[in-house]
Amino acid sequence: MAVKGGKTAAGATGASAQVSLFDSEPAIGLDNFLPLKILATARLVERRLVKALQGDHGIALPEWLVLSALIETGEGSVRDLGARTGLDAVAISRAAMRLTDRKLLKKTENRQDRRLVVLKATKAGRDLAEQIGHKLGPLESEIFKGLGAPDRIRLASLLAALQSRDGA
Helix, strand or coil: CCEECCEECCCCECCCCCCCCCCCCCCCCCCCCHHHHHHHHHHHHHHHHHHHHHHHHCCCHHHHHHHHHHHHHCCECHHHHHHHHCCCHHHHHHHHHHHHHCCCEEEEECCCCCCCEEEEECHHHHHHHHHHHHHHHHHHHHHCCCCCHHHHHHHHHHHHHHHHHCCC
């Protein structure tokens, strides 16, 4: 009998065969459940980012996300930054407080709604973000070493498709 993906043509599973990630009926397990592989990879990448940000710049990942988002958008509120950073309002507020304490962010009152605060990166914040950007470019290359440009483009496309399906 021919074996495909760990199954015989009759449909019986071989004793030592493991079902492939790409089989139509994958067995759920730590070694071949794709969502767990994605999660493990994300955690690995996050650890590398955190180490680079904390070790070299003394900045936490949420702080960097908030600072980067504000540099890209010019300014924004806690509410505006949620979708851009993937952080909740509490994490954004805490990051903004730490960045403000370090003079990397400036808070001002919203002119239309005095209950809201407008956040904007300071020159020191923009300078730090530029330094971090120079460091993270090589880190990205190191993380994806061995993947050519077409693979990176395809990976980015696949991740975007997964994120858009979930409404992220």
